[in-house]
Amino acid sequence: MTTQTTLAAVADFHSVVQSRRSVRRYEPDFRIPREELETIIERAAKAAPSSSNMQPWRFLVVTDPELKQRMLPVANNQQQVVNASAVLVLLADKQMYEKADEIYGAARDAGYMTEELSRQFAENSRRTYSSIPAERLLEIIVFDAGLVAMQLMLQARAMGYDTVPMGGYNREALRELLAIPDRYHPTILLPIGKAAVPGHPTARLPISGLTYWNTIE
Ligand SMILES: Cc1cc2nc3c(=O)[nH]c(=O)nc-3n(C[C@H](O)[C@H](O)[C@H](O)COP(=O)(O)O)c2cc1C
Helix, strand or coil, X not given: CCHXXXXXXXXXXXXXXXXXCECCEECCCCCCCHHHXXXXXXXXXXXXXXXXXXXCEEXXXXXXXXXXXXXXXXXXXXXXXXXXXXXXXXXXXXXXXXXXXXXXXXXXXXXXXXXXXXXXXXXXXXXXXXXXXXXXXXXXXXXHHHHHHHHHHHHHHHCCCEECCECCCCHHHHHHHHCCCCCEEEEEEEEEECEEECCCCCCCCCHHHCCCCCCXX
């Protein structure tokens, strides 16, 4: 990359980050093509970090209008789940370590590590994550899901769409409605769509009051 293209990329990055806002009013008839939703997920998930690269995120994409309508009471009647083009239910997989062979096998196939190392990494990950306390495992996978959530929001924004992360829903009712197996922990709902009304500005605490240097006063 030349200096100029690097600067342009930095400017683009800032404009994407700075222009993201939670949008709650969407064009109800606008449909994001499935390929574009796949691109958002693909790009976000491909670049997100996760503990031991276990990638515990799973994506349940709800686009069916009737199903979105049935999500309304589950989501405390927040209309964005109906009007957004899609609602991505971001799940965290409590048995993500079952994909350890696949993950490290792919790294081996790509030439990133030897066969022996890939087997060791897979074995270690499987052993570690299958035996840690459930509460700690949940903490890890929910944190990782948060990392991919931010990437999803920024990727959607970069493609001209908007989102709103939502924790305001009934987890058990959602599980029931979408028949979500117990191994998947629902984190946020993420409506994605074309904004009808821009998100309103929000204030932030001054960073100086949130940052400590070397010691917490
Ligand atoms: C974990 C989480 C849960 C949230 N839940 C909801 C929600 O249920 N409904 C909603 O309208 N906004 C929800 N929000 C959005 C926040 O209100 C919003 O991010 C915050 O006010 C800052 O505004 P901004 O996103 O426009 O920068 C949630 C945000 C996060 C991170």
